[in-house]
Amino acid sequence: MMNTDNVAAKIRALAKEKNAVILAHNYQLGEVQDIADFVGDSLELSQKAAASGAKIIVFCGVHFMAETAAIIAPGSRVLLPDAHAGCPMADMITVAGLRRMKEQLPGRPVVCYVNSTAEVKAESDICCTSANAVKVVESIPNPEVIFVPDQYLGYYVQQQTDKRIHFWPGYCPTHARILPEHILELKAEHPNAKAMVHPECRPEVAAVADAVLSTGGMIRYAKNPAYNEFIVGTEMGIIHRLRKENPGKKFYPVSEQAVCPNMKLITLEKVLYTLETEQPEVKVPESVAEKARLAIERMLELKG
Template sequence: MLSTHDQAAVLERTAHLYSRVKSVIPDVEWPLHASYIDAINELKKERNAVVLAHNYQTPEIFHCVADITGDSLALARRAAETDADIIVLAGVHFMAETAKIVCPDKVVLIPDEKAGCSLAESITADDIRKLRQRYPGVPVVTYVNTTAEVKAESDICCTSGNAVDVVESLGTDSVIFLPDEYLGKYVALQTDVKIITWKGHCEVHERFTADELEDYRSRFDGLTIIAHPECPPDVLEAADFVGSTAQMQAFVHEKRPRRVLMVTECSMSDNVAADVTDVEFIRPCNLCPHMKRITLANIYDSLRTLEPRVEVDPAVADRARLAVERMLAVGK
């Protein structure tokens, strides 16, 4: 327990951070967050560590301890560039694996090893080997929301932000697109390449319905609806704009809609709302239970103990790295 004097010093040191999140974190909650934030930021300096935070992390993590924030693509790119010795991945396990794949010599920590993903769990390396037998010669494009073993069996990775470019970069008539069925169908609408899909779904985005969106439209005058392509096709059809989390964020920053509903994990709205205070956010709250396993407390513990570490079999990592690097080269 901090003394009153120490607590006052912590609040003073973190005041500039609170000013960034005060529109989304009540002041009564801040002192508890501030102690962890102060300790984490100190430990990062001591250990030459960086925290990478996905857009679905809560604002006290995203705005107050993260050095690098973004969608899966941004995190993969920036992990490859960092000079830090230690990477703490505030996100889910496949993201930490991707960081380890692109930075094999760094220590990569995931504060909770159980932070999984329904998409990553929907397909195995063996499934891909069977698909290759069924569709000989057809390249495999794999969404980054997959395990290292699955990436290793793939020709190239993609994210929701670059999927069409990646598919078209292969120059083939058809591709096997894994594992997100809805993202695959959305890509198919934008290209002449035939897309062979799999039955994987994101447990957060598949819960949204078109009826729910129409209900929001009827209740909130002048509402702009922007949706993530992991949502079902009828939801995407009901939206005004579809894009990756980075594209949704850019949309709000640039277009400044009067009222917006972001059809994605609900911390994303809080993180954008902290920066864009002149837009009203309507927030249906679908939380990702895996993302929410990451907390300031377990980030602090992870930095203190340098555990749990993410390791990837070097032979698997070498093959998976090729698929990730091919993706990173698209659009360069």
């Protein structure tokens, strides 16, 4: 059996040999983040995928992220080290369900959170991530929009905009486990700590936080020299990067239960196997990709 350092060294050598770029989400296991070329949030990773020009993209994240990369980087082979790494929120909406909603609410453009399938994106007008959801909704000229599938991100955006938002009742099971008392107990213990939470958290949780941020936003917020202690209301994997990039600062995860089991399916051994075999590949039929690409590109083209 090889140790972690040997596996990591083999991965790096093989990635170089094969002109492969390794992208990892902020929730990945620490050892996976450490061998990646780039670690980031959903928006940053889709921007990297679009610009990479690599022959192979190994996507260490969940299926919708790899699918998004495959759509916007059609010249690259996109590999997901575990084909079962899905996102339960993305599976909470179907094309048939979205079509019914569109029929009931005609004339309202559809804003689709990137945590969705390629087919749902293809039925939508524009995508968003947690980093740009407010900006995307504000960019739409219509006074009302349909927002799918995350109701909590939708509620968060509703508080920042005058537009009327029609929600789909999806949610992230990992973030739904985070409760306001988790934040309040930690605040009582660490009165100087800033509480940052993800907009996928329940509105009651966002209400007691100091900042509501995407995972990339949390990485930037933690670098503020004025703050030294943080309560972190999102998936536990981000703690690795926060601590690594901010030695001397303190980070308190809100709940040991805030773990995304799908993100944790990706291991170093699977990354190596994927590079060796160039499997499993994530492919999107061009008829779907063509429409979904429009929704993703509209988001990526938004400036400011």
